[in-house]
Amino acid sequence: MGAAAQVASPAGDTAASAWTVKRARAWVAKGEWKNGLTQKPHGSVNPVDFTLQYHRNPALWNKVFTFLRTQDLEHLAPGKYPIDGDNAYAMISQGHTKPMDSVKWESHRQYIDLHYVITGKEKIGVASIGKATVTEPFTDKSDNAHYNATGIFYTAEPGVFFLFFPRDVHRPGITVPGTMEDKKLVIKIKVSQ
Secondary structure, three states: OOOOOOEOOOOOOOOOOOEOHHHHHHHHHHOHHHOOOOOEEOOOOOHHHHHHHHHHOHHHHHHHHHHHHHOOHHHOOOEEEEEEOEOEEEEEEEEEOEOHHHOOEEEOOOEEEEEEEEEEOEEEEEEEHHHOEEEEEEEOOOOEEEEEOOOEEEEEOOOEEEEEOOOEEEEEEEOEOOEOEEEEEEEEEEOOO
């Protein structure tokens, strides 16, 4: 979206908007949505998409951030944890990261992904869906499509979370030299229309 892109107004009106990219960035930076959360969004997070989705369903996002803030993530066993029924749930995984050539680019339509590395590190690739070529079409059952893409790779470490919206293609779980495994949280957050 360009600099004049519009999103939800500060009052929560998601149809007409008073939010520009600049205002969305300011809203994210102000951090009222954090409610004590110490983890920060990575700089690659699209502030317009985040602002729009948060204002469409603040109660759901507050539950997600409460989970992230209040759970003892280091001691949670791998598995699936409910947050708000099918609207949001968490998955903890622990194990080896993968060589880059064994990890596919992916995107989702029904859920937004929040990725947070609890311990260890991994590389995560980020690309725009508009610059990616579909290799495996989207299916509702898996809420997944796969791509060939060229993106930017970041090192994911504790303290910073990534958000991937439907137009974000991502490639997570890649080995960082010297770190072969990590413990990770992925929260699936239903897209609000």
